[in-house]
Amino acid sequence: xxxxxxxxxxxxxxxxxxxxxxxxxxxxxxxxxxxxxxxxxxxxxxxxxxxxxxxxxxxxxxxxxxxxxxxxxxxxxxxxxxxxxxxxxxxxxxxxxxxxxxxxxxxxxxxxxxxxxxxxxxxxx
Numbered sequence: 005x006x007x008x009x010x011x012x013x014x015x016x017x018x019x020x021x022x023x024x025x026x027x028x029x030x031x032x033x034x035x036x037x038x039x040x041x042x043x044x045x046x047x048x049x050x051x052x053x054x055x056x057x058x059x060x061x062x063x064x065x066x067x068x069x070x071x072x073x074x075x076x077x078x079x080x081x082x083x084x085x086x087x088x089x090x091x092x093x094x095x096x097x098x099x100x101x102x103x104x105x106x107x108x109x110x111x112x113x114x115x116x117x118x119x120x121x122x123x124x125x126x127x128x129x
Contacts, residue, residue, distance in 0.1 A: 039065055040062070040063070040064045040065070041064070041065045041067050042056060042058075042064050042065070042066050042067065043067050043068075043069075044056075044066055044067070044068045044069075044077070044123075045068075045069055045070075045071060046068060046069070046070045046071070046075040046077065046088050046110065046121075047070065047071040047072045047075075048072055048073070048114055048115055048117060048121075049110075049114065049115065049116075049117030049118060049120050049121045050120075050121060051077075051108070051110075051121065051122070051123040053123070054123045054124065055123060055124045055125075055126065056123065056124070056125050056126070057125075057126040057127075057128065058100050058125065058126070058127050058128075059100075059127070059128055059129070060100050060101065060102065060103050060127050060128065060129055061099065061100070061101070062099070062100075063097065063098070063099040064097075064098055064099070065095050065096065065097050065098070066094075066095070066096040066098055067093045067094070067095050068086065068088045068093065068094045068095075068096070069088070069090075069093045069094075070088045070089060070090045071090070072090065073090065073114060074087060074088065074089050074090070074112055074114075075087075075088045075110045075112050075114055075121075076088065076109075076110050076111035076112035077094070077096070077108060077110070077111075078108060078109050078110070078111040079098075079106060079107075079108040079125065080106075080107070080109075081102075081104075081106040081107075082098065082100065082101075082106070084096060084098060084108075085111070087112065100125075100127040102127065103127045103128060103129055104126075104127060105124055105125070105126050105127075106124070106125045106126075106127070107122050107123070107124060107125075108122065108123050108124075108125055109121060109122040109123075110122070
């Protein structure tokens, strides 16, 4: 039995424990492996940022929020697509597996400027 568990059990039995603080340690394999989040905002008729640069093979999470209405997020060259609502952020896990310049766009018609709602993803080595 772990020494911490034994100590807690003894304290409970003796009636001397009034509160417990538990610390959860990350497994050694994930230590220092911070999730990289790319925040993207969608609104009529633009994405911000309009250009994103990533490294090939490095996983990221796109966290996309809409400021005004439902939009779409489509990164056709990687088969990535999501509907982005105003109520909560949309999170997409993504690991680019090729280099180059790629277009992401809104694929939910959002008005007269919809055709201009796109951005550029640059993936480098």
